[in-house]
Every structure is written in C-alpha cells, then in structure tokens.
Amino acid sequence: MSDHIVKAYDEDLESIKTMIAQMGGLAEDQLAKAVDALSKRDTDLADQVIQSDEKIDAIEVSLEEKVIKTIARRQPMARDLRDIMVAIRIASDLERVGDLAKNLAKRAHAIPDTLPRRLSAGVVRMGRLALEQLKNVLDAYATRDDVKAVQVWRNDEEIDALYNSIFRELLTYMMEDPRMIGVCTHLLFATKNLERIGDHATNIAENIHYLVHGRPIGEERPKKDTTSFTIFESTNTQ
Amino acid sequence: MDALVTQTVQTPSPPRILGERPVKITARDVNIYYGDKHAIKNLSIDIPDRAVSAFIGPSGCGKSTFLRAINRMNDTIPSCRVTGDIVVDGQDIYDRDLDVVQLRARIGMVFQKPNPFPKSIYENVAYGPKIHGLTTSRAELDEVVEKSLRKAGLWEEVKDRLQASGTGLSGGQQQRLCIARAIAVNPEVILMDEPCSALDPIATAKIEELIDELRQNYCIVIVTHSMQQAARVSQLTAFFHLGILVEVGDTDEVFTAPRDKRTQDYITGRFG
Ligand SMILES: Nc1ncnc2c1ncn2[C@@H]1O[C@H](COP(=O)(O)OP(=O)(O)O)[C@@H](O)[C@H]1O
Numbered sequence: 001m002s003d004h005i006v007k008a009y010d011e012d013l014e015s016i017k018t019m020i021a022q023m024g025g026l027a028e029d030q031l032a033k034a035v036d037a038l039s040k041r042d043t044d045l046a047d048q049v050i051q052s053d054e055k056i057d058a059i060e061v062s063l064e065e066k067v068i069k070t071i072a073r074r075q076p077m078a079r080d081l082r083d084i085m086v087a088i089r090i091a092s093d094l095e096r097v098g099d100l101a102k103n104l105a106k107r108a109h110a111i112p113d114t115l116p117r118r119l120s121a122g123v124v125r126m127g128r129l130a131l132e133q134l135k136n137v138l139d140a141y142a143t144r145d146d147v148k149a150v151q152v153w154r155n156d157e158e159i160d161a162l163y164n165s166i167f168r169e170l171l172t173y174m175m176e177d178p179r180m181i182g183v184c185t186h187l188l189f190a191t192k193n194l195e196r197i198g199d200h201a202t203n204i205a206e207n208i209h210y211l212v213h214g215r216p217i218g219e220e221r222p223k224k225d226t227t228s229f230t231i232f233e234s235t236n237t238q
Numbered sequence: 239m240d241a242l243v244t245q246t247v248q249t250p251s252p253p254r255i256l257g258e259r260p261v262k263i264t265a266r267d268v269n270i271y272y273g274d275k276h277a278i279k280n281l282s283i284d285i286p287d288r289a290v291s292a293f294i295g296p297s298g299c300g301k302s303t304f305l306r307a308i309n310r311m312n313d314t315i316p317s318c319r320v321t322g323d324i325v326v327d328g329q330d331i332y333d334r335d336l337d338v339v340q341l342r343a344r345i346g347m348v349f350q351k352p353n354p355f356p357k358s359i360y361e362n363v364a365y366g367p368k369i370h371g372l373t374t375s376r377a378e379l380d381e382v383v384e385k386s387l388r389k390a391g392l393w394e395e396v397k398d399r400l401q402a403s404g405t406g407l408s409g410g411q412q413q414r415l416c417i418a419r420a421i422a423v424n425p426e427v428i429l430m431d432e433p434c435s436a437l438d439p440i441a442t443a444k445i446e447e448l449i450d451e452l453r454q455n456y457c458i459v460i461v462t463h464s465m466q467q468a469a470r471v472s473q474l475t476a477f478f479h480l481g482i483l484v485e486v487g488d489t490d491e492v493f494t495a496p497r498d499k500r501t502q503d504y505i506t507g508r509f510g
C-alpha cells in the first residue's frame with residue numbers, strides 16, 4: 001500500500017506490525033517447546049517456557065500503548081483502522097496462546113516418566129497440529145494472505161476432531177484403570193489447552209479476513225467439539 | 239462530449255439507509271460547467287430524507303458546486319451551466335415554471351462563514367417568515383422566532399437579548415443563528431457547506447449535536463473537509479474526486495471498508 005502523507009504515521013503502523021510479529025514468534029516458540037517438554041517429559045525445558053511467558057505479556061503491553069497513542073494522534077480510518085483494531089485483537093489472542101503454552105508446560109511436571117507412550121502420543125500429535133495452525137496463521141498475517149487464513153480457519157475442524165477422539169480415548173483408559181485418572185486428567189487439560197490454542201488461531205484467521213476484506217467471514221465458524229455433551233454411558237464395560 | 243469514465247462505485251447492495259428512509263433528492267446524469275470547465279461529471283445519486291448525507295473529497299473536487307445545484311444557488315453564477323435531472327420529492331427543480339425563491343425556502347442553506355444580517359437576532363430569524371408571508375400576527379412571528387431559536391439550540395443563550403445585533407454573537411452562536419434563520423421558513427432540506435470550518439471544537443460539537451437532532455425532521459446535506467466530522471454526523475457518505483462521484487455508501491462502511499482505492503487513499507491520508 002502506498003505511503004501516508006505523514007511519514008511518522010507509516011512508522012507507527014509498521015512498529016505495531018513488528019510487535020505482532022515478535023509476539024507471534026515467541027508464542028510459536030513457546031508452544032513448540034511446551035509440546036516438546038510434554039512429549040519428552042523435559043522439566044528443564046518446561047521451566048524455561050514458564051519463565052519466558054512474561055516476554056509476550058510485556059510486548060502486548062507496549063503494543064497496547066502504541067495503539068492507543070496512534071489512535072489519539074492519527075484517528076485512523078478505513079484500512080488503517082482495521083489494521084490497528086485487528087492488531088490489538090491478535091495481540092490478545094497471542095497473549096492467551098502464551099498463557100496456554102505455559103499451562104501446558106506446567107503439566108510436563110505432573111506427568112510421570114513411566115507414562116505409556118501411546119497415552120501421550122495423541123496429545124503430542126495434537127500439539128503439532130496446533131503449532132502448524134499457529135505458524136500458518138502468523139504467516140497469513142505477515143503477508144496479509146486471506147486465502148491462507150481461510151485455510152487455517154477451516155483446518156480447525158481437524159484439531160476439534162482430534163480433541164474429541166483423544167477425549168474419548170482418555171475416558172476409556174480412566175474407566176479401565178482408575179489409577180490412571182490422575183495422569184489422564186492432566187492429559188485432558190493439556191488437550192483442552194491445545195484445542196483452545198486452535199481456537200485462537202481461528203480467531204486470528206477471522207481477523208485477517210476482516211482486515212483484508214472489511215467484513216467478517218460469512219459462514220459459521222467450524223465447530224466439531226462435542227465433548228461438552230459426552231457423558232459416561234458405558235457403565236457395563238466394567 | 240468526451241468519453242465519461244465516471245461510473246460511481248457500485249456497492250453489491252444499495253446503502254442500507256436508503257432502505258430505511260424515503261429518498262428525498264434524486265440526481266441523474268448531472269453535469270455542471272463553469273464556462274469550459276467541467277466541474278461535475280455525470281453524477282447520479284439518491285439522497286435520503288431524515289438523515290444526514292456528507293460530501294467529502296479534496297478541495298476543488300466539486301462538492302460545493304453540486305451542493306449549490308440542489309437549491310439552484312448556481313443560477314447566480316453567470317458562467318455556470320447545469321444539465322441532467324435533480325428531482326426533490328418528485329419535482330424537477332430545474333423546471334422553468336418553478337419559483338426559485340420558494341425553492342430556496344424549501345431548501346435552506348448554511349455557509350462556511352456565518353453570515354447573519356447586520357440586524358437584531360430577532361430580525362435575523364423573523365426575516366424569512368415575513369417575506370414568505372408565513373405568519374399573520376406579531377404573536378405568531380414571536381412564536382416562530384422562539385421555536386426556530388430553540389430548535390437551533392440558541393434560545394437559552396439569547397432569549398434576554400433578542401434585540402441585540404446578530405453580528406455581536408460568537409462565531410458558533412452566529413452559525414446557530416444562521417441555522418435558526420434557515421429553519422424559520424419551514425424547510426425540508428438543509429444544505430450546509432463546511433458549516434464548522436470557522437469554529438472552535440466546542441462550537442463545532444454544538445453544531446454537530448444540533449445536526450444530529452435536526453436529522454429527525456429534515457434532509458440534511460453537509461459538505462465537510464473533516465473526515466472525522468463526516469464519520470460522526472452522517473449516515474450516508476459520498477466521496478468526490480476531480481468532479482466525479484467516486485463512491486457512495488453507508489457512512490460506517492465508507493470509513494471502515496471503502497471499496498474504491500481513491501476513497502481509501504483519501505480518507506487514510508495517502509493522497510499525494
Ligand atoms: N464561480 C466559479 N467559476 C469558475 N470556476 C469555479 C467556480 N466555482 C468553482 N469553480 C471551480 O470548480 C471546481 C469545483 O469547485 P468547488 O465546487 O468549489 O469544489 P469544492 O467545494 O469541492 O472544494 C474547482 O476547480 C473550482 O475552481
């Protein structure tokens with residue numbers, strides 16, 4: 001897009017974009033490490049994730065300041081207005097992704113080394129999927145690529161489907177062996193965190209669409225998470 | 239005639255406001271010339287009643303020219319020629335039999351520089367109703383003056399000095415006096431050409447508040463060089479560029495997601 005008559009306005013918008021890129025890079029890194037920590041039960045790596053979270057928070061704070069000053073100084077309109085509103089929403093999504101990654105890392109402490117591999121495999125697979133979604137949506141933001149954003153938006157179904165199947169699987173383990181309830185609950189929370197991260201990637205995708213076209217994505221957000229309705233029905237398997 | 243590349247951006251659906259209000263003014267294929275200068279090119283637009291429509295665009299793009307065509311103020315400029323149709327409530331206002339003085343009472347105008355007559359506040363407002371014979375007694379005239387000043391949000395400030403000169407008021411008060419003067423003759427349409435550009439922010443806010451109240455009962459068309467003002471007060475926005483009506487749409491859409499690149503560049507401050 002061509003430049004503003006007032007050069008400093010371009011710099012304001014550019015620096016907001018840069019801060020989002022930094023937050024995105026950190027969120028991606030945090031999530032990758034959290035999933036890694038969880039799959040390898042690496043508590044040192046987990047601690048590193050837990051400590052780094054405040055970096056994302058700090059950038060969000062300065063981004064908000066920058067946005068408020070820019071609105072006050074420039075009264076942005078049209079594409080600029082959307083740019084700024086979308087930046088602040090994406091920042092808040094990324095901040096949440098950071099929190100969720102941190103929470104995920106904490107679970108690495110709670111899961112014993114003796115956990116059978118097949119139990120954590122699903123969670124790790126879901127982690128990779130969430131990471132890919134996050135990475136793609138950040139690429140889409142950087143290049144203002146609406147097609148890519150819509151793809152991410154559609155792919156969220158996959159995470160939701162995986163979440164449903166892991167949920168059922170973990171329920172089965174818990175019913176088979178009540179000693180597994182503790183660890184499976186941690187794994188359940190971990191998958192729930194990943195499912196939420198997928199939702200944040202979807203939010204970001206929706207915002208990219210709005211940024212590019214000036215109107216919301218027309219269709220219903222894909223939603224295949226049915227676990228809220230899942231109940232214990234198989235008492236006869238005992 | 240030169241090939242007119244003057245298509246106004248067609249939105250996929252017409253502005254919402256035109257579905258919510260009756261159309262008051264319809265312009266079709268309007269061209270306006272000053273001698274050889276082609277100031278408005280092939281303009282067509284529908285303007286809703288009981289709403290505020292804003293004309294925006296860079297200086298010299300023809301906003302005032304088109305605004306003045308709506309109450310035939312351009313008639314007073316010898317070199318000015320208007321072709322095409324401008325219809326208000328189904329009536330062609332360029333009809334030869336039309337009484338221009340009556341038309342300008344129906345379609346009032348407020349200018350950039352407040353221009354009260356060098357007479358009392360009372361006389362400024364009473365003048366129009368008197369020459370149009372709208373009242374039959376002094377009591378009735380008093381009532382019209384008070385009502386108009388109230389509608390213009392000026393009554394409380396001037397009720398104790400109605401005989402003082404209108405030119406002694408502050409700029410913002412003078413502008414509201416001019417609005418009262420326009421209202422006094424029962425207009426249907428009020429045209430405003432940059433009515434706040436000579437006013438400070440407080441006086442501007444009072445005029446904007448007044449415009450917002452007036453739109454309940456009038457069709458208001460405002461030319462403004464302040465995009466923020468257009469965004470604040472209007473429901474329909476029309477963007478002009480080089481004599482062309484580039485884009486027209488619901489104000490909230492034009493300021494958040496304009497369709498034409500020229501509109502986008504202008505309202506985001508990118509015109510070089
Ligand atoms: N009385 C006039 N005689 C000749 N040219 C005029 C006259 N009034 C305006 N113009 C020209 O017509 C164009 C549109 O002017 P105007 O309607 O005043 O623009 P705006 O109100 O958008 O600033 C400009 O190029 C201007 O120089």
Ligand SMILES: [Mg+2]
Nearest residue numbers: 301302303461
């Ligand atoms: Mg003008």
